[in-house]
Amino acid sequence: MTLKISDIAFGGEGVGRIDELVVFVPFVIIGETVEAEITELKKNFARAKLVRVVEASPERVDAPCQYFQACGGCQYQHMSYAEQLRIKQKQIADIFERVGKISREVVAPVVPCPQPYGYRNRIMIRSQWNKPEQKLNIGFVRWDCGLVEDIVECKIAEPAVSDQIREVRANPPPKGGIKVVLRLPPEGWEVPRDSFFQNNFFLLPGLVETVREFLKDRGSKHLIDLFCGVGFFGIELAGSVESFIGVEYDQMAIKAARRNAETRSITNGEFVTGAVERILPEILNRFSPEATTVLLDPPRKGCWPETLQLLREQKPAQLIYVSCHPATMARDLGILCADGAFELRRVVPLDMFPQTQHVECVADLRAKV
Numbered sequence: 001m002t003l004k005i006s007d008i009a010f011g012g013e014g015v016g017r018i019d020e021l022v023v024f025v026p027f028v029i030i031g032e033t034v035e036a037e038i039t040e041l042k043k044n045f046a047r048a049k050l051v052r053v054v055e056a057s058p059e060r061v062d063a064p065c066q067y068f069q070a071c072g073g074c075q076y077q078h079m080s081y082a083e084q085l086r087i088k089q090k091q092i093a094d095i096f097e098r099v100g101k102i103s104r105e106v107v108a109p110v111v112p113c114p115q116p117y118g119y120r121n122r123i124m125i126r127s128q129w130n131k132p133e134q135k136l137n138i139g140f141v142r143w144d145c146g147l148v149e150d151i152v153e154c155k156i157a158e159p160a161v162s163d164q165i166r167e168v169r170a171n172p173p174p175k176g177g178i179k180v181v182l183r184l185p186p187e188g189w190e191v192p193r194d195s196f197f198q199n200n201f202f203l204l205p206g207l208v209e210t211v212r213e214f215l216k217d218r219g220s221k222h223l224i225d226l227f228c229g230v231g232f233f234g235i236e237l238a239g240s241v242e243s244f245i246g247v248e249y250d251q252m253a254i255k256a257a258r259r260n261a262e263t264r265s266i267t268n269g270e271f272v273t274g275a276v277e278r279i280l281p282e283i284l285n286r287f288s289p290e291a292t293t294v295l296l297d298p299p300r301k302g303c304w305p306e307t308l309q310l311l312r313e314q315k316p317a318q319l320i321y322v323s324c325h326p327a328t329m330a331r332d333l334g335i336l337c338a339d340g341a342f343e344l345r346r347v348v349p350l351d352m353f354p355q356t357q358h359v360e361c362v363a364d365l366r367a368k369v
Helices: 081-099 159-170 204-218 232-236 251-263 276-284 305-314 326-340
Strands: 002-004 014-018 021-025 033-041 045-055 122-130 135-141 148-150 179-183 222-226 243-248 269-273 292-296 318-323 342-350 360-367
Touching: 002 014, 014 033, 021 033, 081 326, 081 342, 122 148, 122 159, 135 159, 159 179, 204 232, 204 292, 204 318, 204 342, 204 360, 222 232, 222 276, 232 243, 232 251, 232 269, 243 251, 243 276, 251 269, 276 305, 305 326, 318 326, 326 342, 326 360
Parallel strands: 021 045, 222 243, 222 292, 243 269, 292 318
Antiparallel strands: 002 033, 014 021, 033 045, 122 135, 122 179, 135 148, 318 360, 342 360
């Protein structure tokens, strides 16, 4: 079929139409005319693979990675970086408007990454036995099937991480079905093997500064850092508040957080182990709501409904919500702002994941009195 691409959906696929049927096609750009072959047909939509670009967008570029369109890691290497940023801003505004009933006007332009390639400090590769070729494939799962694409480097990973890929290939796992995590430790931070830390060191200062600006603008005396991991945000923001508390379910991460604070001589905070939904009521009662900011950096699935309801009831002066999943973030912000409990002042997206569909967002919410 010949299609005109009218949009890029969240997730990275282009949107075309055959009469009333929506067709999703990967690796295209808005405005392009393409030939595509239907691979999956449903009642209301179809999926297709790109066969040929008939009329290319001026924003189309040559992808530097030999595995692009095979490996499932990147969706946007065929676009100029400026176009990637524009698309991500529109996608976030669209999903906030649709899912959270939030005005798209609050979404700021996407903050670019100073290094659009060679930025990831952590990747996970897999091994899989390739029966037809009688060899072990080591790499990433393909976007179009469950097979592993054999790779020797990753263009979006830091060069030292790509070096680790080659080390794994030189000393391969004994069989297929094994996952191998490769990472560069953040300088000066203790991070247990399975604990979370941001994957992009290059834009990490920009992420911290965005959160700090929101916090200082409200002027809260106390910070409650939920889902705090190894204490990164609480420790980085310690100088902007009189006191802070970090809450995290991962006991190893909390122990590391305490040592990270001690290393930096941070003495105005504490770290508590436990589930957020269980511990938060007692912690909120320690501080006056009008002097408190709650920072939420939940996993991709978002916050528990009980946590959102408690925040609506207790109404701390400010919520700062950090997320790499705009859909669950939009859902949670919609709940928090329902009936005027909180006002969403601003959302700042940061491109922590160039060349991919993913994006980090920071939201500033203020309690309505």
